[in-house]
Amino acid sequence: MTNKPHSHAQWSSRIAFMLAAVGSSVGLGNIWKFPYMTGESGGGAFVLVYLVCILLIGLPILMSEWLLGRLGQKNPISTMSRIAGRLKRSQAWVLIGVGGILAAWLILSFYSVIGGWALAYVRYGASATFTGLDGDSVGTLFSDLLASPGTLLAWHSLFMVLTIAIVAGGVAGGLERASKILMPALVVLLAVLVGYAATTGSFGEGFDYLFRPDFTRLTGDVILAAMGHAFFTLSLGMGIMMAYGSYLSDDVNIGRTAMTVVILDTIIALAAGMAIFPIVFADGLDPAAGPGLIFQTLPLAFGNMSGGVLFGTLFFVLLVFAAWTSAISLLEPIVEWLEEKTPLSRLQSALVAGAATWILGIATVLSFNDWSAFTPFGMTMFDLLDYVTSKIMLPLTGLATIVFVGWFMGRDEVRAQLNMGSTAFAWWRFSARFIAPIGVAIVFVWGLMH
Ligand code: PHE
Numbered sequence: 001m002t003n004k005p006h007s008h009a010q011w012s013s014r015i016a017f018m019l020a021a022v023g024s025s026v027g028l029g030n031i032w033k034f035p036y037m038t039g040e041s042g043g044g045a046f047v048l049v050y051l052v053c054i055l056l057i058g059l060p061i062l063m064s065e066w067l068l069g070r071l072g073q074k075n076p077i078s079t080m081s082r083i084a085g086r087l088k089r090s091q092a093w094v095l096i097g098v099g100g101i102l103a104a105w106l107i108l109s110f111y112s113v114i115g116g117w118a119l120a121y122v123r124y125g126a127s128a129t130f131t132g133l134d135g136d137s138v139g140t141l142f143s144d145l146l147a148s149p150g151t152l153l154a155w156h157s158l159f160m161v162l163t164i165a166i167v168a169g170g171v172a173g174g175l176e177r178a179s180k181i182l183m184p185a186l187v188v189l190l191a192v193l194v195g196y197a198a199t200t201g202s203f204g205e206g207f208d209y210l211f212r213p214d215f216t217r218l219t220g221d222v223i224l225a226a227m228g229h230a231f232f233t234l235s236l237g238m239g240i241m242m243a244y245g246s247y248l249s250d251d252v253n254i255g256r257t258a259m260t261v262v263i264l265d266t267i268i269a270l271a272a273g274m275a276i277f278p279i280v281f282a283d284g285l286d287p288a289a290g291p292g293l294i295f296q297t298l299p300l301a302f303g304n305m306s307g308g309v310l311f312g313t314l315f316f317v318l319l320v321f322a323a324w325t326s327a328i329s330l331l332e333p334i335v336e337w338l339e340e341k342t343p344l345s346r347l348q349s350a351l352v353a354g355a356a357t358w359i360l361g362i363a364t365v366l367s368f369n370d371w372s373a374f375t376p377f378g379m380t381m382f383d384l385l386d387y388v389t390s391k392i393m394l395p396l397t398g399l400a401t402i403v404f405v406g407w408f409m410g411r412d413e414v415r416a417q418l419n420m421g422s423t424a425f426a427w428w429r430f431s432a433r434f435i436a437p438i439g440v441a442i443v444f445v446w447g448l449m450h
Pocket of ligand 1: 024025026027028029030107232233234235236238240326327329330
C-alpha cells in the first residue's frame, strides 16, 4: 500500500479510507460465517459473547492498529520495525507483521473457495434454479456443488483471478466508486430479506434464537470461537488495518471512526442472522447445518418471494462483491511484502502470491469431497485452516498489538494519536492495558484447554 501524502484532499482520502476499512471488514465473515457459527454454537449465548468481544477486545485493537499505522506510515512489518526502533524496543515486535502475512495467506486460501460458492450461486440465481425449491432440494443443490471438485475448483479459480486482477492492476479507483453504490445496496437487500423473514411466521423464534442466551451452551470452545470471529470479522490481527491506518490523516478521530466501522459490521452480521434463522425454523431446517447454512436457507426465500430471480441474483452478486473487497485486502499485504523484499515487480508479486494462495485453496476444495476423510487433528483441511487462523493466529497477533500499544508505548504519544478527552482516554488505556489483553489471554488459554 502506498502512503497517501497528507496534502491529498482530506475529504477524498477520508472516504477512501472508510471504504477500504468497511470493504475489508464487511464480507463473508458477516453474511456466511457469523450465521453458521451462531447455529453451530447454539444461538444467543454465542452472539452475546461475540458482541462483548467486539466491544471490549475488537474495538480497542482496531484503534491500536490504526494508530500504529498512522504513526508508522508504512506496511505492517516496516511500521512495527520503525516504531519499535524509535522507542528502543525489541525488533521481535516485527513478528506481528510476519504472523499477519502468514495468516492472510492461510485465510485467503479458503475464503476464495467460499467466494467461489457465492459465484456459483449467482449463476443459480440468474438461471432461476431457486424457483420452487423446497427444504430437501435446496440441500441437494448445495451438496451436489460440494461433491464436485472440478466445479468448486473452477469457481475458486475465477474468484482468485478477480482478486489478483485488482491487486495487480490497481483499478482500485473504479472499485471505490462501485463500493459507494454496492455496499449500501447490500444493506438494502438484507433489509428486504429480513422483511421476508418476518412473513415466515417464525420471526419470533429466529429472534429469540439469536438474542436469548442459553448459557448451558457456553463451552470454552464456543467462547474461543466467538472471540476468534470478532477478530476475523473486523479483519484484525493481520496488520491489514494497520496498513490502512497509514492512509489516515491526522485530523481523523480514530475512536469515532472505529466505532462507525464496528457498528456497521455488527449490524450487517446481525441482519444476516435475522434473515436466516426465521427461515431455518419455518422450514424445519437444521440451524447447525454448518458452512452451507446461508446457501441452504436464502435460496428458499428467493424461490418463494415475488421477484425472487432478480433479488436472488442480485443478493449473490452483492455477496460476491463484499467477499471480493475483503479478499483484495487479504492479498494486498502479501503482494506488498513480496514486492518490497524480492526483485519481483508488482504484477509478478501478485501472480506469485495469487498462485500460492490458489494452490493452497485446493486443499479446501478437496476437503468437501475427495479428502473429506483426511482429518489431521480431527479436522478437515478447511476446518483446520479456519481453526489455526481464527482461534490461534489472529488472537495472538492481536494480543501482541494491544500489549505493545498499552505497555510499550508512551502514554502521551498514544493519547495524542487518539485525541480523546482525559476521562475517555483513561478508560481506553485501562481497557488496552488490562481488559482486552487479559480477556484475550483468558479466553485463549481456557478455550484451548476445554
Ligand atoms: N473481515 C472479513 C469478513 O468478515 C474477512 C477478512 C478477514 C478480511 C481478515 C481481511 C482479513 O469477511
